[in-house]
Amino acid sequence: MLQFTRHALMRMNQRGITKDMVELALEYGSFVKDKVVLSRKELKKLLKKYPSLKSQLLKLFDSKGLVVVFEDNYIITVYKPKKGLIYG
Template sequence: MHATQHIQQRMSQRGVSRDMVQLVLNHGRTEQDKYILGRKEASQRLGVIQRESRLLKKVLDKGGVVVIADGESLITTYNYVPKHGRPYQR
């Protein structure tokens, strides 16, 4: 989307960054020609990110995880071990 001079001025005046605008466009709800990310939606999104963060930390602790699939069927899973044979070290 093209950012007009007007929105650039308002962003500057109101302390709204480009990243904030992009977040609202990506995750906000739409009402006619408006994109809205209110407190409730922001809190729900933060909860999703925190849950994902916990899962990513568990994956890191394992050194990675591999899932083998065949078409739509999930076959097996195991901890990732790089080809050089040394697991991830923190």
């Protein structure tokens, strides 16, 4: 189980990102080196598959997705991808 660093919790609070959103990214996102990326493309698929999660998924979709950076068992930081930044 991953634990949140103090830094990650502060950034989540500043950026309006919830623990539930981070959990969605960790469960359904793609691993890219030391990050998990939940892209708009993946979010579109999830919206169709899980209508009960629509509210959270739409928030993530509007912000272009979510990136979770981790090391060992710690989530270091969480942020919304910059415009034009492509992971894959």
